Amino acid sequence: MIVIIYVINSVHQEVVNILENIPGITWKAKVHESMKDKSNVPLNQIYKSKVLPQTKQDSKQFTPVDSQEAHSNQNTKVTSKEVPDQWDWVQINPDCIDVVPDMGNCDASAYVSVANTFSNFRCFQGKDADRVEYSAQYHLNCDNQNGCSTGVFILPVWDYITKVGTVPSSCVSYKSGVTGNTGRCPRKCDDGSQLPELVKATKLNYIRPTEDIVEAIKQALMIGPVSTRIQLYEDLYYYESGIYQHVYGNRVNWSACEIVGYGEENGVKFWKVKNVWGREWGENGYFRILMGPSRDYGECEIYYGCYQPEV
Secondary structure (H helix, E strand, C coil): CHHHHHHHHHHHHHHHHHHHCCCCCCEEECCCHHHCCCCCCCHHHECCCCCCCCCCCCCCCCCCCCCCCCCCCEECCCCCCCCCCCEEHHHHCHHHHCCCCECCCCCCHHHHHHHHHHHHHHHHCCCCCCCCCECHHHHHHHCCCCCCCCCCCHHHHHHHHHHCCECECCCCCCCHHHHCCCCCCCCECCCCCECCCCECCCEEEEECCCCCHHHHHHHHHCCCCEEEEEEEEHHHHHEEEEEECCCECCEEEEEEEEEEEEEEECCEEEEEEECCECCCCCECCEEEEECCCCCCCCHHHCCCCEEEEEC
């Protein structure tokens, strides 16, 4: 057993060594204990480093492919309002937004991330006297669409919160992160008390991928964070700091996350994103990802399905 653990640790460290020696890489890698069982790609899957794209945005329009993420209640249009050069909700309103969730052993990033974003917006709008964390477990158990194995699509989760609603985590706490299983829809709170009235979002706005998607996301961020998802590749498991761009490994799945700001470092533009892997990973639970051009879906297709609720 000791030999096996040593070999596994050596392989992970070798991956980090290779990543850190890729020319032009804009981020630092680290072996995270909680991520060791996630990445299993052999070392010969290392990709060549990407060339950083120009930061000037291309105006060529594109149309999103058909998917269950490609619709919403309302489209968000770009206005002429100027936005600042940088923005970070974690600095502006930490009391409302700086709660980093951890989905644990349940691959339910959409439920965990969406519940967190919904909680943020309720706090921003003063709907709750103090920030209330709303339950990822309640709609994970009750909507009967996905579960711990496929809970990565954010639109069905937002639809559920908009049409049905959810309850506070103080009533139904997140357990699937420990058990790895999807539970049954609860009829009572964890302490046996009656479920409170369900709380809903009033509307869901879709930020359509067009020639102005970068500007549209920036405009939306002036109101609050943006709920989205990315193509998850195995090198993200090793991310420690810096501006992430995919350079290594196979595609794993989609992963839901939350854009909370943007900025520029050493001439490289980035989005600041809250992940669902806890604070021990990345930059205190966040990561910065390359701000790709509008003509594409962005780095790891981050522009593919962007939503913002109204509460």
